[in-house]
Amino acid sequence: QVQLVQSxxxxxxxxxxxxxxxxxxxxxxxxxxxxxxxxxxxxxxxWMGYISAYNGNTKYAQNFQGRxxxxxDPSTSTAYVELRSLRSxxxxxYYCARxxxxxxxxxxxxxxxxxxx
Amino acid sequence: xxxxxxxxxxxxVSPGESATLSxxxxxxxxxxxxxxxxxxxxxxxxxxxxxxxxxTGVPAxxxxxxxxxxxxxxxxSLQSEDFAIYYCQQYHNWSFFGQGTKxxx
Numbered sequence: 001q002v003q004l005v006q007s008x009x010x011x012x013x014x015x016x017x018x019x020x021x022x023x024x025x026x027x028x029x030x031x032x033x034x035x036x037x038x039x040x041x042x043x044x045x046x047w048m049g050y051i052s053a054y055n056g057n058t059k060y061a062q063n064f065q066g067r068x069x070x071x072x073d074p075s076t077s078t079a080y081v082e083l084r085s086l087r088s089x090x091x092x093x094y095y096c097a098r099x100x101x102x103x104x105x106x107x108x109x110x111x112x113x114x115x116x117x
Numbered sequence: 118x119x120x121x122x123x124x125x126x127x128x129x130v131s132p133g134e135s136a137t138l139s140x141x142x143x144x145x146x147x148x149x150x151x152x153x154x155x156x157x158x159x160x161x162x163x164x165x166x167x168x169x170x171x172x173t174g175v176p177a178x179x180x181x182x183x184x185x186x187x188x189x190x191x192x193x194s195l196q197s198e199d200f201a202i203y204y205c206q207q208y209h210n211w212s213f214f215g216q217g218t219k220x221x222x
Contacts, residue, residue, distance in 0.1 A: 035212075037161075045153075045161065045204055047212040061211065062118075095160055102208030103151035105172060107160035 002026040004096050004108035011114045012086050019082040020111045022096030029077035030054045033099040036070060036081045038092040039110075046092075050099050051079060086115045119143050119207050123215035130195055130220065138190040138218045140205035145185045149209035152181055152190045155217075156201045164203075165190065192220075 007021040022034065035050040049060035051070040058070050069082045079096055094111045097104030120143040130136045140150065148168040153161040163172040165181035168188060178193045192199055200222055205215040 037214075044216050045155075045206075045214040047206075047214065050212075059211075101166075102149060102212065103163065103166045103206060104153075104161070105163045105166075107162070110160055 002098065002106045004098065004106055006094075006096060006108040006111045009112040009114070011116065013117055014087055014115055016086050016115075017082060017084040018086060018113050019080055020094050020096075020113070022079045022081075022108050024077045024079070024098070027098070029072075030074055034070075034072065034079040035097045035099040035104050037095045037097060037104065039095070040089070040092040043092075048081070048094075053079065083113075086113075088115050091115045119146060119210055119213055121205055121207055121213050121215035123203075123205055123218045125218060126216070127219045127221060129222070132195050132197055132222065134195055136192045136195055136199075136220055138192075138203055138220070140183075140188040140190070140215050142186045142188075142207055142209075146207040146209035148184050149207055150181075150183070150188050151206045151208065152179075153204045153206065154199075154201045155204065161204065195220075197222075 003025045005023045010018050030053045033050045033052045036048040038046050051058045053072045067084050072079045096108040098106040122141045124139045150168045152165040155161045169181040180191045182189050202217045202219050204217045
């Protein structure tokens with residue numbers, strides 16, 4: 001069965017960077033893109049962008065351009081998102097999800113990133 | 118940017134009844150719309166994609182309709198496990214989610 005397992009919770013100081021991982025199993029990793037979506041406490045869903053696991057092409061939401069980098073390691077079926085220059089309003093649960101064609105069909109369990117001085 | 122507006126913000130329905138949730142796009146998105154269900158402390162779950170296609174394992178009581186700018190998610194014969202927050206998402210041009218509709222008992 002398709003599974004996406006994310007890395008554990010992180011606590012970062014403002015201005016720092018965070019890198020969250022997402023290990024996929026149960027399907028051919030390079031046949032799908034991986035999207036990243038975040039959710040601030042008590043708020044809705046915010047799409048951050050996606051990366052093609054086939055060729056590494058990326059598309060980042062405007063709100064994150066210049067601060068985010070998405071990468072994959074096909075040898076381990078793992079995707080990564082790095083967010084730099086963290087601010088307190090980056091505190092959120094970060095989800096990875098498999099993207100067959102623009103929508104997200106399987107989701108990771110989420111990774112809480114807390115930004116606090 | 119395509120803005121997605123969901124209504125109502127909160128919908129109160131009794132078990133066994135039907136619920137109709139709406140999602141409007143600020144410009145045409147053809148049928149590039151998905152619906153998700155999210156329960157507290159859980160990741161979202163895909164229900165519908167392509168405006169009306171049910172995802173794997175989704176019960177038939179969930180149905181989606183619409184195209185262009187107006188979309189509807191209908192849940193018939195509500196079960197206790199259906200009370201959750203529902204989000205629509207357009208993936209026609211970039212990707213944006215609506216603000217969600219909370220379905221409560």
